[in-house]
Amino acid sequence: MIAYYDASGRYVWTGSSTVLVPGIPAPPPHPYAHLPMFVGEVDQATQYHDIGSNTPVHIPAKPGEYHVFDWTTKQWQDPRTLQDLKDAKWAAIKQ
DSSP: OEEEEOTTOOEEEEEOOOOOOTTSOOOOOOTTTTSOEEESOOOTTTEEEETTTTEEEEOOOOOSTTOEEETTTTEEEOOOOHHHHHHHHHHHHHO
């Protein structure tokens, strides 16, 4: 398997390599060919690429339904504001 990843380590494409056969025209360059490439098994949905060790790393479990993964810090972040949290708490109290 071949996996291309961006500067944050996010895998942007995975697939197999193209085998060149003599007499058959080569395919056009891959659209992600300008990015770094890792050869090996990866799971785009559950892993990112650690650039320092050049290995796939599992994304930690999502701590809550509102969390989103920050590809730069490699941590889950809750994007809700303090006001969002207050509004949700107030709505729960009123029910």
